[in-house]
Amino acid sequence: MAEHATQMQVSDEIAITINKMNKWYGTFHVLRDIDLTVNRGERIVICGPSGSGKSTLIRCINALEEHQQGTIEVDGTLLSSDLKNIDKIRSEVGMCFQHFNLFPHLTILENCTLAPIWVRKTPKKEAEETAMHFLEKVKIPDQAMKYPGQLSGGQQQRVAIARSLCMRPRIMLFDEPTSALDPEMIKEVLDTMIELAEEGMTMLCVTHEMGFARQVANRVIFMDAGQIVEQNEPEEFFNNPQSPRTQLFLSQILGH
């Protein structure tokens, strides 16, 4: 499986370019001189201690956070304060959150069809068919008429993935998708993500699941104090970390 995953095609086409990006919260310098290029089909895992800015980095990519310096280009669209560009990028980039953020007042099916109907202007029937297709893919088509509050955490996160996929995004961002889940539910979510990776989706995942990183990622990025400290292929990254900070981090999370 791991072999299979790393053999997946990465194209030369560029999906995301981040150039000298800086961000401050007030006077606090959260992200410092981030340079990152992501090719189409790449699966990138971003890890690092808490407060290192990894979530902030991927949230900058779909403009949930505003950056103050540098440029971010997603799929050829430059991220600026122009709302048209922001909306265009957001409809191309799917995102899964730590706390799922499903819409509790809508059924699972409505959660999945809302954005296609209103943003893409897809006819309702077609949107529902697409939604059922993706709900089947994440293996919960029978829950379609329920409300999010009636589902387990793992199921909710899979719905959240399906909801993003219904927009047919070209890039998926995952912000600690398994951190709020009970241990027995982590696997079902990771399996869904692995399946997605095998289909060639461009993915950026902030996660502490190092097994997932080894199996799926073709690049692991280590961040600390707002900087990208080290990035490498998973085998090299885990077996032969270069920076002392990476070594310390890995010994802490893999040591027990």
Place this chain on the structure above:
Amino acid sequence: MSDTHAHSVAFVRTQDVPMAPPPSNAAGPAKWVKDNLFATPLNGLLTLVALYFIYAILSSALPWILGGIWNAPSLAACRDILDGASAACFAVLSERWNQLLFGFQYPDDQYWRPGLAFILLFIAAAPVLFFDLPRKLLAFTAIYPFVAYYLLWGGTIFVPILALVGVAGGFMVYQRLVAGSFAAGFFGGIAAAFVIWIIGGWLIPDDASANAMLPAVPSRYMGGFMLNMMLGVTCVSLSVPIGIALALGRQSSMPLIKWICVIFIEFIRGVPLITLLFVANVMLAYFFPPGSGVDLFLRVVIMITMFSAAYIAEVIRGGLAALPKGQYEAADSLGLDYPQAMRLIILPQALKISIPGIVNVAVGLFKDTTLVSVISMFDLVGMIRGPILASTEWNGVYWELFGFAALLFFIVCYGISQYSQWLERRLATDHR
């Protein structure tokens, strides 16, 4: 296996033993009484004291109510009939019934008009309040304000038709322009409506009301409980959308809009309603073009609406603040724009949280409509305090009249409160 069993055992019961009834002290009314009324000695004592109070109140109130006189021309006649007995004189209600409901100036032969408007109100409100009803009924809700205006005020039919055409024209312009930007659609729509109204205003001849099918009734003739209902329904239905707009404006990232909303809300909340009503009565005329003669009813509606809109805005702001930030982020990350995110994700949830607060304001507002009696409008309380109690026949009938007023308001307010509880249950999707 069951076969061998049946043959080898002497007796096998084929039916369930019926369940034995529980002992009388473990279920039924006796247990309920023991648990709830006489659980401890103190509990028992309090039960007895409470029973005594209920008896004391009912034993004096019930004969007063049940022995009431319903038919007499005046209080003096009432007392003659009672002949020293203590009982209510409800005759004032039957004798002044129309005045209590419609005021003392509304033409007698036109009472069917407010009556019909009242009945149609239920049909118009139904699809808004009960959203399981077919959506097509909303078409009637949309034209109801114009129908109700025509029924209540009468006069030339061109006025409500012109108003309707203006609103429809404004809405069409809004729909045409809103694709470009919301602001363009919004202000374009308002401008278009005003253009239609002004041009139409020139076209309607001044004496159009002279031979109207429904004779014109001026606003100062409106009164009684009808006036409370008119003010309550108009102001509640206007102040909810304005309150939503103010709450969203207060959260806006555009400083100008934000500060206009903050100043408006804080100013209105800092001023007593009665002051605003005096302003409506006396001062507001200065703000309108000279000679425009804006109706007192309209001025009062503006003031009460502003007042309750400010309160509703704060209630809704609480609902907005209670939503997790993740909901905004999820809506953003899916590419929904601001109006879509608000309309589809944020407001449905925030309004659901705000229902108890909004209903609280609505009930308070409905009761506050009686304050117009201090600026010499003859609403239900104004009618009682003025024309009825001041008349020689009924001077001194306080309990019956104010009890009746309390009952009418209670029925409406209790209805609103029951509706809101039903709505909360109906919208519950969190399955806690």
